[in-house]
Amino acid sequence: MSKLSFSGHSPLTKTHKYSIAGIATLGAAALAFTLVPGNSTAEAETISAAPVAFEVAAGKPQIKDVHxxxxxxxxxxxxxxxxxxxxxxxxxxxxxxxxxxxxxxxxxxxxxxxxxxxxxxxxxxxxxxxxxxxPVYANNLDGWIRESLDIMKAKGIPGSYNGLHRNIIRESSGNPQAINNWDINAINGIPSKGLLQVIPPTFSAYHVPGTSWNIYDPVANITAAANYAADKYGSMDNVNSAY
CATH class of the missing domain: 1.20.5 (Single alpha-helices involved in coiled-coils or other helix-helix interfaces)
Structure with a gap:
């Protein structure tokens, strides 16, 4: 067998080689198609080969998109x-x-x-x-005097136990409800009342805050009378008769 000689011709380029490979591939595909005429299964498989290859090749950019x-x-x-x-x-x-x-x-x-x-x-x-x-004061003359003395001390009204007791006994004998209905005050319509026989105008004028406004109240009567005596005589201790 004689050898083919390509003397005088330039060597195949890379492009030529790709073209020859492509032709060979197409020829093989055509030959395969010719050998199985009428075989629908083989035909389908042969025909679908190229699209599959295309999809795989075309899938490369899709993979990037999926990524x-x-x-x-x-x-x-x-x-x-x-x-x-x-x-x-x-x-x-x-x-x-x-x-x-x-x-x-x-x-x-x-x-x-x-x-x-x-x-x-x-x-x-x-x-x-x-x-x-x-202090708890007894509800009697002694208790009334002692309570009055504490109030007088707080208000700055002078007087002693003895001075108060002495005048109370002389004026009312210790009866807080005593009332004089026969002297000049009674004649004038303002009778003296209570332990120290105080007339209503005097009781009102010298009433000591914090005590009852009832003229018959023992403590209120004593403190008002002592307040009046302090103003007129300096102290109830200085009173020894009607005042």
Missing amino acids: ASVTNQMATADQQVKNAAAKLKATQVAATKRAADAAAAKAKVDAAAKAKVEKDRQVREAASRAAARK
Whole structure:
């Protein structure tokens, strides 16, 4: 067999080689088609070979698109997770703040209630101490004089137990309901009344605040009379007769 000679011709270029390979491929495909005439299955498989190859080749840019889509979806999902975490954290912070506010409000209410209880206790104790300090006066002449003397002392009205007692016995014999219906005052319509026989105008003018306005009240009668005597005579101790 003689060898083919390509002397005098330039060597095949890369383009020529690709063209020859393409022709060979087409020839093989045509030969395969010729060898199986009437065979629909083989025909379908042979015919579909080229489109499959095309789809695979054409799929390369689609893979890039899918990769980009997946990347975007992952980024979106990651952002959603971050947003959910931030929302959860904000909810927890708000819940913590509400709990702290509620605790502070409760503490304030409890403190106010505790303060009120303490204040009430102090008021009760103060009242109890005051009551304990307040003397208890007997409901008799001795008690009336002693109570009057304490009031007189607080108001700056002079007088002594003896001075009050002496004048009370002379004026009414110690009867707080005594009334003089025969002297000049009675004739003038303003009879003397009470332990120290005080006429109503004098009782009103020299009434001591804090005592009863009833002229027959023993303590009110004594303190008003003592106040009048202090103004006119310096003290009830200086009175030894009708005054």
